[in-house]
Amino acid sequence: MKKIIYTCLMIAGTLTFSGCEDYIDVNTNPNGPDALLQPELFLPQIQSELAVAVQWDGRFTGFYTQNWAYSSGESYSLNLHNNPLSDSYAQLWRAVYWSMGYNLSDMIESGMNSEKYDFVGVGYILRAYGWQMLTDYHGPVIVTEAFNSSQRVFNYDEQEVVYEEIQRLLALGIENLERTDGLSPQDSGLSEADLIYNGDRDKWKRFAYGLLAINAHRLTNKSSYNADEVIGYVDQALAGNQDDATIRFEGTVSSNTNFFGPLRGNIGRYRQTKFMVGLLDGTNPELTDPDLIGADPLLEDSEEHLKDPRITAMMAPSPDGKYRGISPVVGINEWSPEESDLVPKNFWNEEGYTGTSPSPQIYFFNNDARFPLMTYAELQFIKSEAAFISGNKDVALNAYQKGVSSHMDFARQYAPDPSIFDTRREIYLSSEELYPSSAGELTLSKIMLQKYIATWGWGFFETWSDMRRYHYDMDTAEPVYKGFELPDPLYITNNENPAYRARPRFNSEYMWNKEALEVLGAFEEDYHTYETWFSKPE
Template structure:
């Protein structure tokens, strides 16, 4: 898991292919750099590591989104009694363990070597990106699993590894991120010729954007502690103000989409999402039926659905209708069978059947060559809005909330032209709905006193739908699945039997890593107990 020998050839080959750096040299010949057949004798240039490291992180999140996406009800299974729909798990399986593999194995020692080589060559920008990628990986992994292995993770010769507590991991994320900023701000050494642009699939070598990304990570790290007495909303606001300044700063990973190995995991070419259906919860947030995002003055104003509440302009772009043209979602654990066939929601690509052609046109984030977001401006504005609201500064909260809503409306609008046979009409309807939506004082208040916490959290949920699963789950757990904050959100009924009536708060560690080889360490943290996945996280506790 944590040894670089087994993955180095594959990682570097994938990096070179992804970055488009090959000429006529084969991968095997290019990488014949070792005299030791069991491991590399030398560390290669940083730009050869970075593309695979970035894509593996994105793919790790996307792989496991098939499960966490059900926990947070972005989507659910089209059939009944799915254990993940019920906040359960599949025993003796690596399902939901891809992120673990990405952080420890695919990134793992390769990322360590990249940072070491960058520091040796005084390529401070590569070192900075390496440190913040490692920090982002730890933040992601601990928010997903709780206690994970950090301090001993890459120690050579170890056969067992102790778990670190979440508070220590959060401290390590802060330390690494601040170290990343220090390196990214350096302009001496070999920064001018470091070739970061060649290897960076996220920002194309833009150091200024990586610094903003780092401050965004600090904001997320700090804001997750909102239930702690030490929580400092002013620090969160400060970090957000230093982070992404507009949608142009959004962080997303590039995929080419021409072949399966370099295709977005959500793309029809990969065929990974055919049996998933949008949830009833997300449909309610976008169709005007959720009471927190409903304006009685908008009833009867929709240009496409006569007599109905104005639909959120994002609805037809993000979601898929049923055969009868109406938008519906599935209930966790129930599937599509609660509807007659003509009323059943279609899959995420909006195709009539689940046998989906590889060349099916892109829809929202579910395209072969669509970029996958990992941090966005709108997400951070909603974090700022919540921090200001909790502080009691509702004027600042409303300003950030308004910027967040409008930024996400901009984010989605660029996909409108890809979603219909008559794209001009699709774009025109989007603009028409958006004008009415933004004019609603219920949806976007003019008076700060009218802003509510549910509005902030539900608009953030919409903005993160389809990509920000871990941040959405962190929000749900911080509020302990409170459906007065997340209006309309209902836990599955029944919950998985081993849960003992409790919702999930973490995913169990990767089976073939920990439950096969690290049992004694697992036992110390309760990881062998059948309800371990319901143990509350440190960050969400009072």
């Protein structure tokens, strides 16, 4: 990164100390130089903008999936699945169309011109990732007419079109990463510019196959769904936790700090939910084992069910040391002022709504913590679900076991008590109820609840897409997300329906692209409850 900054300064210095005549001679565009910058000057900012946008909008998606809830309860409308008209809930829109936008196009073009084909491959993959996250969040988006500088208004594409474009871009990405001509990552500058994989082409290819798996697996409700194709993609994707796609933050000033860190102060009023805590403390009806009551190694928990070892790494304790969650409807109002010791701390492990910098560590909510964009555990649960619903229970069990074990490895790095973590893990993995050793004991609910745990706090659009694929378990006798309950009542304008999509960005669309929105029905108060294409049975 220092070399990138130094390069930028050198370019600025060259322009400063060159004569004005020379500068004018090389430009026909009065707004800036005609020549494209080298691709390594684009990539770090593009990756950072994309990650922050996922975190920014993921905050709100996290309310729908009950990753967390706002402390005030039902007075905060997103707790009840509202989606107001505001730019605040469309940062990903801004990132894909503006922050990345033409910059990403220029990076790809510059990479082609300078024979830095690794940048071209990464560029296509990042474009595909942006489209996947954006359409998972908003539903219909602008793709076919995007980045057409001759237009001022744009028509929306249905998700089916977007999904096909994602597949095309990923194929191009893999193709360019496999090129043997051009410069190596070390010579091209990718090794230094890449904040995710440090220029490792093989890991970027595995990331692309992981995204292909995600793209194909969204369509479980379609007659065209192909479980074997999904499994094949996963098998070519991330090979272990060492391949997890995480982005680094410096954590020194606000602009280079993890969006969820205490320095940014963005999640101070968020608290873990009862649903999430229930998945980790043995009270969830699917992830419980009566034989493990009294099995916890901590003396103070000796009368309770064994705690999932991940609870201390991922959850914030209350001041009295116990782990509790809040409901979206009640919030922290469940407890009186005299019961403040029972209120869960914030995700910086502190009481109140602010945190010190750095804060006592809770999971990846610190200033310089790496933030996940795709993990091996996530993909193993995708494989497990695909195999399970296609009847291949042995493959499903093997992937389930790998998913649980690998996420425990991932979480352990954040554990404040490694020895207790390891003891609990050993007991947990010996339970046939929690960690089946035979395919006949595995259930779809176990797979999806363990995936929920593994994607908690970062895989917002993945989790929300899963819940929408299963239609929030509404009107089903056998729920997948056992223990999960929608807020009752939902927000008044929802007409008793949960959220299925976010509204497009207010300023660019509702002010300047009205006719296109009218075609979608996006001016209706309950537009955000319209079901998305990928989740509809066909």
